[in-house]
Amino acid sequence: MAVLSALCYGAALPLSRLAYDHGSNPLTILTLRFLAIALVMGLWLRVTGMSFRAPPRGVLASALVGVCFVSVSGGTLMSVSYIPVNLTVLVFYTHPMMTLLVVSAMAKRRPGTAELTAVTLALLGVGLAIQVSFEHLNAVGIGFALLAAIGATTTFVVAARALPTVGTTLMSWYACSVAFVGGAAITLGMDAVAIPNTAFGIGLIAIIIAVFATAVVAMFVGVKLIGPVRSATLLCLEPITAIFVAVLVLGEHLKAGQWLGASLVGIAMLIASRRPAE
Template sequence: MRDTATTGRLLALAAAAALGGTTPFARLAYDAGTTPKTLLAVRFIVAILVFGVALRLLGRPLWPTRSDVPAFIAAGLALSGLTIGYLLSIAYIPVGLAALLLYTFPLLVAAATPFIDGVRLTGAQWLAFLLAFVGLAGALGPDLGALDPRGVALALMAACSMATLLFLVRHLTRRHDPLTVLFNGNLMGLLFMSLLLVTEGPVISDTTFGLSMLTVAALLYLAGIGLSFLAVKAGGPAETAMFLNLEPVMAILLAMLLLGERLTALQATGVFLVVLAIYLAGRKQRAL
């Protein structure tokens, strides 16, 4: 069990690093001419192709059993709500505020875990979740003066979708191959994104640099979402949610390297608090 927990944490850390890397590379792709909706559609397409081919090569089923179709649909809706809600929220509120609201999902997971998984979090773990949220507030530096209700609602929808997705992934990966869950979830995400692209056609950069940044952002998403699903299967939703707090921290650090952004004292303090929170989260959970 200790080996499984360690594996889950390492997978979650790798997932956070990969997903955090998508933000600066996505920004570079946007600056080169690719629209956000196009990037999301490309990410879904790449994921569907890769996971579909992997399932065929491994001789595993593409589709869920009939009894699990509702859960698969719910997981697809949650994945769509996460990506689309977060994407649209930044049209109304600053990115930092949107990211902060999105990362309320570890607190939602912590609150729901005793009722869904029958696991009671220790006082140290509750402190870790709250500390991580405070740290993210400092690291992201949200502009609280720009509170457009539409953006706040969309970001919170993304947070609820992420929390729901983690529990659904835990349930589905007990009965199905994680690749099957990933394939179907991204397929449904592409269907929703296609509806959004009806009113705004896809726009892709025509430069080599822009295409390269789009490719890197898509591949990092592919690695990040795959690793996060495996982390949930190995370590559980609460553990994975805690370690995924490192995603925006990784984004900030990479933005310093790739985009020339500077880390303020407040952001540095926030990063420290997140790392401290993850250390505290390593405490044992005790079963009810």
């Protein structure tokens, strides 16, 4: 499920880029996709007769995940205003290492060799695949990217602890409802509402929402099934997926270094997919 989540997240990026060409923008898409997920999850809870209630700690945890969703999106959007996109992506994908260190500290253990190897290979692979450059460093941009990484780390750690009592559907509803409120406040505050001006653009928005909803739910299921560290590591497949989709959709081309990076991420995926020794 974590791999499915990564594939969907990755596919949403180049599709969003196409939507921008048809009159939309990142903040509008961000807000609409959280609204759609909240509505769908709420409808599902109602139709199936499931309760909207959860233990207070579960509600707080889910709300915190929603805040983290906004910090991830907001942090990356602000970061690219100061530093190149590929550098933002690299800094953001330090979150699997952060997740490993936090989980290990909470469990009062050292990170496992396989875990460290997978996380390190994944980070190196992402750096090569996106052809990162350190020529345009900016402390503010790095700070915003780190904020996004911390938000992702917190999401994995908090979700892993709360999902057994809250459940995937209810957490998705709470988290995306909070994220929608945050996203709407930012979008309206910046007067950044931009609905696509073509039928094709509106169709793209619908596809992006469906893909993103699948990614969010699959991520929560993955965290519940295999834990935060392995899920975070497997999500490093996201930028690789985005690159390959861009090749197919936008006509871009891969260089040798990018193929090497994709291979390293693939090896990391294989290591992370293995069941840990009992």
